[in-house]
Amino acid sequence: MKKQTRRPGHLRTAALLCALAALCAPARGSAQTPQTFWIDGYELRVSLHPVRAGFVLGEPVTLSLDVENRSDTDLELLLSGERGPGRADDFEVTVTGPDGRVLPRPSPEEGGAEVSYDNSYVSAARDGYMMSDGSMHFIVTLSNWAKVEGPGQYTVTYRRGVRAGPRARRYRIFPGTTRAAVEVSVQTTFEVVEGGPEALAQLIEQLGNQMLKCDRDSSVNAATRLAAMTDERVLKYVVGAVQSCKNPSVRYQALNALSNFKSDEAFEGLRLAAADADEDFRTVAANQLGGSKHPKALKLLFSMRRDPYYGVRLMVLQVLEGTDTAEARKLIWEMTQDEHPLVRDEALRFLQERATHPPQKEK
Structure with a gap:
């Protein structure tokens, strides 16, 4: 009689799920x-x-x-x-x-x-x-x-x-x-x-569902783990958290993950955050847009220079200063007329400091 050496598939799957359950613990x-x-x-x-x-x-x-x-x-x-x-x-x-x-x-x-x-x-x-x-x-x-x-x-x-x-x-x-x-x-x-694709996919699904519960403890831990990943399968969960979670500890973790990706799905999450009612959340969204590799990210960010909250406008100004192209300097010059003194004075300071230096070339 031929000896069976292959482990039954359902036992292998059960063992994998047990391991993932243990790893999902905080x-x-x-x-x-x-x-x-x-x-x-x-x-x-x-x-x-x-x-x-x-x-x-x-x-x-x-x-x-x-x-x-x-x-x-x-x-x-x-x-x-x-x-x-x-x-x-x-x-x-x-x-x-x-x-x-x-x-x-x-x-x-x-x-x-x-x-x-x-x-x-x-x-x-x-x-x-x-x-x-x-x-x-x-x-x-x-x-x-x-x-x-x-x-x-x-x-x-x-x-x-x-x-x-x-x-x-x-x-x-x-x-x-x-x-x-x-x-x-x-x-x-x-x-x-x-791990491999199967185990990692199951882990992402478990953590994503845990995060979208939007509670105080397990969701925050799950959001922290997902935010560290560069696998695009996390995006539907982090975008969902940005859109629907009220717990700020979950929302900010999810938002901070979006600039790691240059896909349209990630950009949509950033666009939602940039239009959020919370001014502090919009400020962080502006910061994340500055680090995004999506081709439309900077255009959206620069449109936020008219945001009603001065903290958002300051964040836009900082990115413009880091870019320092001829077009960026035109926008910075506009911001010397900003209603808030912190924005206005910083824009003027930068232009005066860089007056003897040519702008950077467009990339």
């Missing part, structure tokens, strides 16, 4: 024991952990770098950027795969990105407990640093230069005047389960 991944670092005389505890217990292959992997201030002084921290002018490369994220080999870093065309300096404030620990803002959480997206192409357990080492100083009303620590005092190095692991 539980965060386990963190390594926090390490203590003394930076410029101040005690900090630093740890690294995956934001979830596991990831489906094809889903972006994100980690959280947690920093706690254990001193009695409110601090300003400067976390180094990568390959800043005239300084060593003291910022690196290394990922080791299940086979023990270091994963290659993506090229800029594949999504490998330069990372800027971060200035942040962190309050002191007082009376033996942490204040609500006595810690910071920096999100690390591994797609900028490594190509995760198979299931298994991965190890991440995060290395970054840090400086610290007393908190003031304005930032006092700048890359051009200081060098990293201490190099923080922390490590963690994360799990990736077998």
